[in-house]
Amino acid sequence: MTKKKTATPHTKQTKPSSRHKAGRGHCLKLLRQLSAYIDGELASDICKEIRSHLGACPNCEVFILSLQQTVILCRHRPVPPLKSADRVALRRAILKKANAK
């Protein structure tokens, strides 16, 4: 069995804009997998495929960054704490209501 070397040299790349159009199918496929990708749930060969697409497709690279930023913002969005007066009042209201029925 002989290995055929068919890989085209990188110098033959098309212009970025037409490259993105040509890769539109890849972009859509990537869109479906982005959460799994940023959550580290994909097999290494798929990750590799995605990374090479990201390297060649600036739009997808910006997109994935913005999705990552969105998730990070969600993770860090604080909630104002419950005031201690409310904690006491709520407890009283719950027990009153529970025992009234």
Next chain:
Amino acid sequence: MATALKNRSQPLPAQGLDEFGTLYRDHVDLVYRYAHRLCGETEAAKDLVQETFLNAYRGLKNFRGDARISTWLYTIASRTCMKMRRKRKGEPEHELSLDEFVPTSEGEFRLQIPTEGLSPEEALENKELRRALDQAINKLPKKYRMVLILCDMEEVSAKEVGTIMSLNERAVKSRLHRARLFVRRELSARGILDENDHKSRSLRS
């Protein structure tokens, strides 16, 4: 059925009351935080906390401890929230399809308010960003909002979220992905444009 309900609404004996006291003391902050995220404001969150613990109180003697207490409380809070609040005005209660998240113009790829080079805490000091984020989350259909809040804000595992929402893990992940894409789009230029579009539409109607 009627007798079961009657039994449930009877006051707990002293021991149950102690148990409830401990449950409330140890978990009210968790339930409040979740409720606040779901409701987006304090008063509604307090109502949800009250209803959740009322339901927990009634179900306490049936709690067998085969689930984590936090999972059990998240479940009660989620169900209570589903029942309590009818659709809020303007809240789209539809399915989200992936197609609607494909960007079509240049400005949609990046976030409107850049966060590069900032820690998340620094980024969130921006009031406008905080407001946009809260608005985006509040605009999500409820079942997507719940999954996003549980997974990405409460950091509950997808498996546990499945238990809480009676979904399989795959469905949880699919909803989470759509919810994230929705919030991302709202934070991009497209979200801002849509917002203006919404306003002009509601003015017309």
